[in-house]
Amino acid sequence: MSGVWVFKNGVVRLVENPGAEATAGSRQGSRKKVLIHTPSGEVINSYAALERKLSSLGWERYYDDPDLLQFHKRFTVHLISLPRDFNKLKCMHMYDIVVKNKNSFEVRDNV
Numbered sequence: 001m002s003g004v005w006v007f008k009n010g011v012v013r014l015v016e017n018p019g020a021e022a023t024a025g026s027r028q029g030s031r032k033k034v035l036i037h038t039p040s041g042e043v044i045n046s047y048a049a050l051e052r053k054l055s056s057l058g059w060e061r062y063y064d065d066p067d068l069l070q071f072h073k074r075f076t077v078h079l080i081s082l083p084r085d086f087n088k089l090k091c092m093h094m095y096d097i098v099v100k101n102k103n104s105f106e107v108r109d110n111v
Contacts, residue, residue, distance in 0.1 A: 003016040005095055012095075032109075034107070034108055035050070035094045035097060035105055035107055036107070037053050038103065038104060038106050039104065045086075046086055047069060047086050051071075054071050054080075054097075054101075058073055059080070060072055060074060067083075068081050068083065068084060069083070078100050080093075080096055080097060080100060094107045
């Protein structure tokens with residue numbers, strides 16, 4: 001899946017980029033992304049680091065599902081569900097964190 005996330009009128013949607021498959025061989029469409037904590041500029045490279053940042057923003061850890069790492073923000077309907085293995089964290093998980101924590105995280109290309 002490739003494309004660009006577009007934020008418009010409070011709605012997030014993925015606009016597919018059909019030309020990305022043609023450039024996948026040149027690795028342009030397959031760059032690795034990283035999650036950045038914007039206030040500190042820290043690259044989030046483990047769940048321990050992510051949990052510290054989310055806790056400081058009011059997120060609480062759920063322990064209900066052994067296959068997932070889940071965080072819930074009290075008094076909201078927001079739930080962040082992540083794969084148990086940090087190496088399986090994908091862009092969609094990172095963007096879920098970004099959308100639910102405006103001005104605290106962003107996703108960038110790993111250079």
